[in-house]
Amino acid sequence: MELFFFFLISLLLVYSIYFGIRTLAYKTKENVTGMRPSLPPGSFGWPIIGETLQFIAAHYEGTVDKFVSKRATKYSSKEFKTSLLGENFILFARWRPPSVQKLFPSMKFFFKFNEAQKLVASIDSFSRNQLKNNWEGKEEVQVHPLVNIINDTEKVSKLLYHFNHLNEGILSIQLRIPGTPFYRAIKAAEALRKEIYLIIKEGREALAKNLASPTQDVLSQMIAVPFDDGFMPELEIADKILAFLIGGQDTTTATITFAMKYLAEMPHLYNEVLKEQREVTALMKPREVLCWDDVQKMRYTWKFVNEIYWSVGFTQHNSVYYSEPEKFNPIRFEGSGPPPYSYVPFGAGPLMCPGKEYARMTILVFLHYAVKMFKWEPILPNEKLKFKLVHVPAEGFPVRLSPHQN
Structure with missing residues (x-):
């Protein structure tokens, strides 16, 4: 048991040093440059409409994955900026940790x-x-x-x-x-x-x-x-x-x-x-x-x-989105179903x-x-x-x- 706790404390110490160094490096970079790291590469497209038309076309064709992968490849980055529906976004293309x-x-x-x-x-x-x-x-x-x-x-x-x-x-x-x-x-x-x-x-x-x-x-x-x-x-x-x-x-x-x-x-x-x-x-x-x-x-x-x-965040247990969430009731998924992004x-x-x-x-x-x-x-x-x-x-x-x- 003592050996286990020694190993656990040592592991926590290593993790603390690792994240401490990363945090210090980030703060140092911010102080030297006087600003936070710049936005990732990408394009905001045309004024106002941005890349909305391309995104909608990809959505209707069922090829939204190509919309993402094409830009991730073009900019050699797993994150990129874009503009959809009049708003600027940073899109994260990582679907796995x-x-x-x-x-x-x-x-x-x-x-x-x-x-x-x-x-x-x-x-x-x-x-x-x-x-x-x-x-x-x-x-x-x-x-x-x-x-x-x-x-x-x-x-x-x-x-x-x-x-x-x-x-x-x-x-x-x-x-x-x-x-x-x-x-x-x-x-x-x-x-x-x-x-x-x-x-x-x-x-x-x-x-x-x-x-x-x-x-x-x-x-x-x-x-x-x-x-x-x-x-x-x-x-x-x-x-x-x-x-x-x-x-x-x-x-x-x-x-x-x-x-x-x-x-x-x-x-x-x-x-x-x-x-x-x-x-x-x-x-x-x-x-x-x-x-x-x-x-x-x-x-x-x-x-x-x-x-x-059940989702990681247990959102389906929230009575704001689900009536009587504690009951087992498949009928709740009939019709329009749950609100968007409440069941993931x-x-x-x-x-x-x-x-x-x-x-x-x-x-x-x-x-x-x-x-x-x-x-x-x-x-x-x-x-x-x-x-x-x-x-x-x-x-x-x-x-x-x-x-x-x-």
Whole structure:
């Protein structure tokens, strides 16, 4: 215990010295120049209208990301000035903290909207395989974790050790000193890339020998399917698979777990979700695999999932914006929904979470098959939560399954 406190005090001292030096350097620069640092590069455009027309055009075309990335590239800066709607702005193009940028150096912008649609069939296959292989025929299962991007439990188990270190340091202070969370995260990211390179190599060989389909999983899609700017380089594939694994390992699986928890505790919500999913199935016939249009019809289910999410600032607990925020009520998302920027589990604006559509599809597709195949009840009704990157049930949310008789 004494050793732990000594380490903690030493770490706090290092952090204090680090930030003290940065603050002193800033103050010194301000005193020498007699003014604060100048504005970032950019252009205010035409008088009065500025760059409003370009921004509106990008908005209607669904290419606001290009409006941002084009200027960030032009001015070689992650921040730039512009003028919109008669007001001058400084636009920050960082959608990830610096620690994440260093851990995933090759990642620029993520899948675009139309490219995310290509993954529905892969997610459909994953969900059905998971339920068939790990749930069907069993009386009891652990719900969390549910979704693995790579359908190979031996490889996933091998990677978990590195995932834990990466998750612990992904949002930490950037100190590349042995023993710090960020240093361990860097080493973990390097180890994970080596493992993923091997998986990519195996995937290429399987595709070349026709032992795998180009659309059977996310990895095959990235290797074989050309995107707007050609095929993905291996480093970018590795970084994106890493990002998918982290998202699937924590945030997405946690959301699915809590969705199943609330469905078990509130039978009337379960019945509403089941009713909608059976309607989607009826409209699919004779198709058996979900497509993008099917996912768009899961409106009530997505409102239910929205009620599960909570934002970093807990803005949805504010009664100014939400009526009876303490009650679980998916109906609050009907009509115009909550006020702008009051509900931000994925962030907001053109640089919102790039994995939003992927997470949405994964959650909805899994719930589609889960509710159609089973009902369930919690084995530990008063199970406690633990926190890692997100809150999750401490015992993995064990449930007792009851398959539908149809």
